[in-house]
Amino acid sequence: KKIVIATKNPGKAKDFAVLFEPKGYEVVTLLDYPEIEDVEETGYTFEANARKKAETIAGLLGMTVLADDSGICIDALDGQPGVFSARFAGGTKSDAANNAKVLAMLGSQKNPSRKAHFHCTLVLAHPDRESLVVEGDIAGEIAEFPSGDNGFGYDPLFYLPHLGKTMAELSDVEKNQISHRANALKNLEKSWAAWLEK
Template sequence: MDKIIFATGNEGKMKEVRMILEDLGLPVLSLKDAGITADVEENGTTFEENAQIKAKAIMEMTGALVLADDSGLEVDALDKEPGIYSARYMGHDTSYHIKNQNIIDRLEGKVGEERSARFVCAIAAAFPDGRVLITRGTMEGQIGYEEKGENGFGYDPIFYLPEYQCYSAELSLEEKNKLSHRGKALRLMKERLHESFNCQ
């Protein structure tokens, strides 16, 4: 194995991924780096299923070790919406400013724990020999009353962390890597990959 492909074209995400996986000793390529333009349909019913569908599809195309993630926001008062539909919520082309405001509006009148929410990330690793590893990480918090912060993307500006008294979009990249759902799932995956490499 001479490389890892991480199935995303999101450069913000790749920055986070490379920081955490750098000591695996293999280059970590994005889909763009690997010259792949495939659009894999994620039709699973859970974050884990979607991550596995994407990882396996790209692994079959490339013959490389492929990692893929599926992540999203679960808001308890909204029956865990937007969940696996987080990226497609209210339509692919709808701005996150509009999506975020919609969630805030739907929680009107709710306070404190009634606004509980979490970011979830599942990561799948598909090996050329057919093995699949899956890890999951979460970041617990609440939906804020407004958008705040310039860092991060997506739902970060409305995700409030009571323990740290700040929004996810106010964290530095280093802080976010330590606390985030993706950071937790990636570190777990790194451990599993280390074990897997050592067993070969």
């Protein structure tokens, strides 16, 4: 069994491998298709962007494709960076620059103003079907400095008070038991068998 995921982000690709391989799937991503260009994310919602990525690539490949649009939403920043998480500090998609910008914007604010959540919208698309859309979240806080080497993106800043660790201090398996991506996949699993039979 193969699942095609319309992502070029190596951190997401790794998360999806950890999520799907125990279920007996081989994960294929756009990192395996260097000839396919990045789908431009022009939408203002996670759903619009995930839908565009999934439906564009499903049309190109003529098969079922899953896409993920995700990001971090910080209460004190009115939900920013949100859909702009990947390029928050500019055009380059630098995780270090993005994290530094978040810390600078929060300054010396203490909790509860550092509350945040990760969000993930997944869209499953097929050229002949109406797409299936699901979501998942995880709540946490923005740490005062980055910590941990696992994961990607904002994981070193995303502190989980009940675990006393940042997301980047969790193992890949631990992250993928609780993450926004894991929660979205649980919701996808509730409905995709019926969707596949359509």
